[in-house]
Amino acid sequence: MSNATTHLTRRGVLAAGGALGLGAVLAACGDDDAKSGGSDSTAAPSAKSGPWTFKDDRGTTVKLDKTPANIVAFTGVAAALFDYGVQVTGVFGPTKTTAGKPDVQAGDMDISKVEIIGNVWDEFNVEKYAALAPDVLISTMFDNAGTLWYVPEASKDKIAKLAPSVGISVYDRQLTAPLERMWALAGSLGADLTAAKATDAKKRFEAAATRLRAAAKAKPDIKVLAGSASAELFYVSGTNLSIDLEYFKALGVNFVEPPESAKAQGGGWFESLSWENVDKYKADIIMLDDRSQAQQPSAITKPTWKQLPAVKAGQVIGRSPEPILSYDKCVPLLENLAKALETAKKVA
CATH class of the missing domain: 3.40.50.1980 (Nitrogenase molybdenum iron protein domain)
Known part of the structure; x- marks a missing residue:
């Protein structure tokens, strides 16, 4: 996929079905010639001992000495992990409304217990991210080029140097596929998938x-x-x-x-x-x-x-x-x- 096509697709998803008015999307994403570059459990599960490995939907295998403890994730991903009992440290993406309430994409998370390093498109505080000493960054992907959702193009290289990343594809597949991938990811992070919930x-x-x-x-x-x-x-x-x-x-x-x-x-x-x-x-x-x-x-x-x-x-x-x-x-x-x-x- 070309850079231009990837850029259009990212913009398209935001508007797809109109997440933003097109003018606002253009302002948020930049010009086309810009380089693409119900749970009541808040306790994180006890991390499994030993090394941690997960192969994401880019085909990238992340290997760490131990199960990630400091997880930073796109808000919707964090909300899904929360439902499985996995608590993240920081989030980016729509988390808090202008009225200060949890965004619809925050699910059941207590947003007061996570560090919000970006709340709108193209907003990602790299300094705050670094201060969290992240073990891994997790986001979804809306294209086939491995572009991590809501990770700004302008700072993606700086962000990538601070921690490995995991991408779950939500592009051109049926809902059951990413659901299964998130289930597997949560299990790898210590979620009890045999629990009745x-x-x-x-x-x-x-x-x-x-x-x-x-x-x-x-x-x-x-x-x-x-x-x-x-x-x-x-x-x-x-x-x-x-x-x-x-x-x-x-x-x-x-x-x-x-x-x-x-x-x-x-x-x-x-x-x-x-x-x-x-x-x-x-x-x-x-x-x-x-x-x-x-x-x-x-x-x-x-x-x-x-x-x-x-x-x-x-x-x-x-x-x-x-x-x-x-x-x-x-x-x-x-x-x-x-x-x-x-x-x-x-x-x-």
């Missing part, structure tokens, strides 16, 4: 998947649109690269799919529509980006939005384009869509 969550996930498959089979004519709102544009997400949508599609959900030509400017992730053209696609259910950077339904005042059949019918649900990769947190994603299908009326 962990095994029960996995069973609930499997049951929810069965329910969603049945709901999709029963309502094959119900069309679902995955989108996101910004003040300027509405983004219609394609299903071919997103881990959640690829999985839901495999379970039989009938999605609106913009043509590849329309998604080209969004790095293959999404099509951008003006609010005047928000009715371009017919949809019975709309799944709307729940991230804090995106406009939520209560904040959307555009008349064209309010006239959409799915909106008028009250058939709008949330979507998590960056799922917290624990089985516990992914269960509601399947259950909410299953319920929406089960109760949906054909309106478009």
